[in-house]
Amino acid sequence: MAPDIEHLGDQIAYLMDRAAISDLIISFARTLDTKDFAGYADLFTEDGIIEVPVKLPDGSFFRHVGREGLAELVSGDGQRTGLARFAYTHHLSANHQITIDGDTATACSYAHCIHRLSDDPADVWELGGWYFCELRRTENQGWKFANVRLEKVWEHGKPEDHG
């Protein structure tokens, strides 16, 4: 719910922050789907954390602290699981539930994620879940993610066959 803000200036600031945070959540999806992994990493604070319930080849779950190395990890390579190997991904993002408290904020958002496993557009791995985000307003670059955690709720398809 929108907070009880008396003054118009505060209301405009609230609406602008809300729009900027929603845009950040959408940029998260868009940078992944355009394979702009450097742009993706840039959405985080320097000490930002990402946690995703996907198992890596060494048995651990995907978790990374800090912007450095994040682009490479999300992209992946021959040794590691990542998104670069997919022909297409499609991260549909909705239900942006945003709570702002000064220069910090939290957001819960829903995602329906498609990963195309081959040239056949029907060969997809789908998963749905919610992202829990903590955000910080930075000095010169506006809102950034301090923490993003994906909780998986359902899935279709066969990710394990594809790494």
Added chain:
Amino acid sequence: MAPDIEHLGDQIAYLMDRAAISDLIISFARTLDTKDFAGYADLFTEDGIIEVPVKLPDGSFFRHVGREGLAELVSGDGQRTGLARFAYTHHLSANHQITIDGDTATACSYAHCIHRLSDDPADVWELGGWYFCELRRTENQGWKFANVRLEKVWEHGKPEDHG
């Protein structure tokens, strides 16, 4: 479309109402998915009505008038169909089309609803449809649902096997 509002104060009030109503629609989804059925009932006016095209064991369709008893009905129990029995649900909400007229409003929104039927995250019942909502601005608690009606458009899976 945004109305042709001349004065900035009216425009801000319009944008704040629009944000609050969108948040209410998202809270509808979120309270269901977190099984906060008391919080769900609290989104309605005291005389609020909910209508869902799901058949109950007695052959009637799910319809309830009034906030009282709503949480129990949506939750369900051994005798009745409800959402508590699902391992997870995931109500993705989008296309919020909101029309505000003073202290009343209407909204049409789209939903893609996932219900996990077992421990297997691939064993899901999916349905899509649109919610038609009538809203009222209450004295002390902001916007509430006076009426919510779900029209089902498509589905996958096997709900009838699961009640």
Added chain:
Amino acid sequence: MAPDIEHLGDQIAYLMDRAAISDLIISFARTLDTKDFAGYADLFTEDGIIEVPVKLPDGSFFRHVGREGLAELVSGDGQRTGLARFAYTHHLSANHQITIDGDTATACSYAHCIHRLSDDPADVWELGGWYFCELRRTENQGWKFANVRLEKVWEHGKPEDHG
């Protein structure tokens, strides 16, 4: 990201434009799903262009220039592919990424499109993709689409059997 706008009036104008453009994208979906094809055509400028990666019976792809004739083309008839023949369609729209520059704007949005192929609500053709839109602010009727192009990312079902 929201632009760095100093003055409150500019910020309100930005937020109102953003809301209006988001509503236009949602009306695109809603007019299709209610088979209001005249209303759909009216969302475009007179010289508006639509491009969709669906093959027509003559082997060409769906592309149309100008508002005139657009409603008939999207509706379809015995000779042509169109949406009128479907029992239901459901165009879920999300990830509205909007960039405004005076009286023009661009938008990228995500869609999950359902087409019901028969009376069976489980007999669906699904496709997901993104819409790339160019918009113009018109003299008397607000924002309109100057260009809409759908890029298909994934699909399920069997459109070619029903095309």
